Amino acid sequence: MLNRRPIVWFAVCWVFGSATAAALSAAALGVAVAALVVTALALVLCRQATPRLAVVCLLGCAVAAGERLWADARNVTALPELLAAAEAAVTPNTSYQVEVSGVIGSAVEIDGDRAMFRVTAETVSVQGEAAPRRMRERLLVHVRLEQQPHQAVAAAWQRGDRVRIAGELTLPASASNSGGFDYRRYLSSQKMHWLLKAKGIGAVEVSPGPGWTAAALLGRVDQARGWLGARLGCMYPSDQSGYMQGLVLGIREDLDPQQFQQFSRLGLTHILAISGLHVAVFMYVLGAALRFMRMTRERMLVTLMFAVPVYVLLSGASPSVIRAGLMAVLGLLAARMDKLKDGLHLLAAAAVIMLAWEPYFIGDVSFQLSFIVTAGLIIGVPRLRKTMPEWKRGRWLLDLTAVTVVAQAASFPVSIYYFNQFHLLSLPANLLLVPFISSIVMPIGAIALFIGSFWYLGGKLLAIASIYGNNLTFWVVDQMAQVDFLRSIWATPPIWWIAAWYVLFIAAARLLPSKKTVSQAEVEQLDETADLSFPDEEREPLPSHSVTKWRSRALWLVGIGTAALLIYAYYPDLLNRNGNVHILDVGQGDAIYVRTPEGKRLLIDGGGTLSFRKPGEEWRDRSDPFEVGKKVLVPLLMKRGVHELDLLVISHLDSDHIRGLTAVIETIPVKGILWNGSMKEVGDAQSLLKLAVKQNIPLYRAEAGQQWKLGKSTALTVLWPEAVSENEQDNIFIEKDQNPRSVVLHLSMYNSSFLFTGDIDSPTESAINHLWRDAPPISGNCCSSVDILKVAHHGSRYSTSDEWLRFWQPYQAVASVGATNTYGHPHPDVIGRLKAAGSDFLRTDQYGEVSYKANKKGLFVSTVRHSN
16 A cells, blocks of 8 residues: 555655654654554555565654754754853843844844844854854844834845844743743744844944855845835735735735734635745746747746746745745656656655755644645545536536635644634635635736836736725625634644544545546546546446445544544533633733633633833834734633633723733623723723623623622632612712722632732722621632732732731732833732741742642642742
């Protein structure tokens, strides 16, 4: 069986070796390789593979694993002692004043008041050291621009220029929440270990570098790409220019984030990522032009072989377009040599070449999606198509349906693993829009760009047709994306689940029955690339009744297995009877996620990024600015499979507690909101409550004594604010100072208790103590000593008094604190009072997310950065 596709199985073993070396420890890697050896031996003994093929595949696995381990050993900083000191520091923002000289190694990206580029450093002078260090170190540079005209100055910097920069050397941020984005790990995969932050263009000296280095040549490609992007952008209105630049050239810097989010919800972002579709359209258009010029087939193939790499460079050379370009060149070369036989062999060869060149491609999302979807199409489409009827006039529709269905099935596991959502309208959206965009809008845009490069008016006139097409596309996407009840949220599945899905996918492709049997003579008349999945199967005679019956039963088992996998992925914690409380790290703000033993899900506050922008400084705004709700909180909730929130608690209306909640309400269904019953005359507070009303979310006023029963073992009690009189029940008061009216909650799960305090101050603490000191006990272990205290107001010196600590006697306290906050939180006085009270103290700026698991055995704590 394996002998029919030696290159494919060699590539599978290469990928296996590279992936296991990247993900597993040395001991686990040894076990994985041993398992592969046993499998290869079994295949040889069963005569499914020749000994030569087995040995070659095992050697490929060993070489790939060794290459990855060798790459990891070399992927280290040239400043190890600085790295060790920074990692050993108590706070994660240790920095060094340095002066760096080197060469700009990437295109310069200008986004608001920031210029960003990569530098290959040759010398690094650390403040306090006598002599500069000579080395070769990749650095990611952030230059903060002080004035708007400085954007044009920074835009003139080019890849290949020599540069000297004075700034602050710091480590990239590591993941501070479980499952959160690890920026340090991401940059390490790009072979960068430091950020260099400079203030103002005065800290940067740029001079022309040598003209014929690789960086300088790529700098000229950057210039050409930028010129083409600007030319294309001028032909389209402002709301379409960024979209067309992304569609034709892969330039996504000017793409509207809201527009991209809508495409993402419907699984259409692959249209905006240059890939095989774009390369195919490019080759088709160029091939048609060459045929029109009456060029011979041989010369046309050679011309395309040289043209494809140029397009790959001009479109940004992402892993997906490199894969498509490499496959295209290999296919053209094979066609030129009359040896084009099998698309899977081309795909396998491209995978081996790319991973041999750069083993870190294995962790790139676009690389994974590109190869997985392409392999899925090659394997699945011919088989699925043969189960479908033959229409004389609608064959193209059946072909398109087969491609779309298989692509969705192949990409589904990777999509939910990284993006945690799937829209049920994704299939019709792709079925409707992909052919329209790829066959009409994209070619028109490409031709308009070509003509507009030397005749602007002609290109502009041609672009008008695609402008109407874009308007139609945007309208369809907007209408579909608004159908929220068909959008589903999926927890990040384990790796074994993904492997099981693809085993079932391949099994289904093998088991799908064909409506007819093709004879050997008919096979020879078919196009030699018509069926790239299992070419020898069509030569088999019509299966017997027993074989057909067995195949039908096997397909039923595959269907049942697929349904079981889907149920498990959508409800991964269905049988989990632990209660969980997560104090999330959202910087200088609060966000607490609670999952009860009964599966109820609560969110208390949502953090918020404060803005100190002055009027007239709108030029500083980023195209997609950091917003803690959209960038941190929502992704974390989606990764944990939060399909809906049973209760959202807004402790009070200060910005550092609510700004992230807008993204939450817009993305995740909320059944009800509990808030302090007041209003604050600021825009974010009013817009949040208006959004809740617009979404028809019930709003409940929190009053002391209320209790929410969340299951047999869980109770939520409101301790503050005090209840208002009956005459004031319908009134909403304006409260400028929200801290004293923070909602204070007591949560009990099993025999464990938690106290959430918002931003109350010491006088409010005394009032709460007085209110509950003589109150009769109520269910849910309230109110007595607590196990876990969420420290009020991030550890402000005016909260967490001695009286408060004596009353509640917390075993452990947690403060939600921003690592770079300028308020001095948590205050040393608070830390001293907690220590005197005998309470263990954790803080999110040092420990990251703090998680608690409560069950019948007790209460267990874990942190992201340190383990207790």
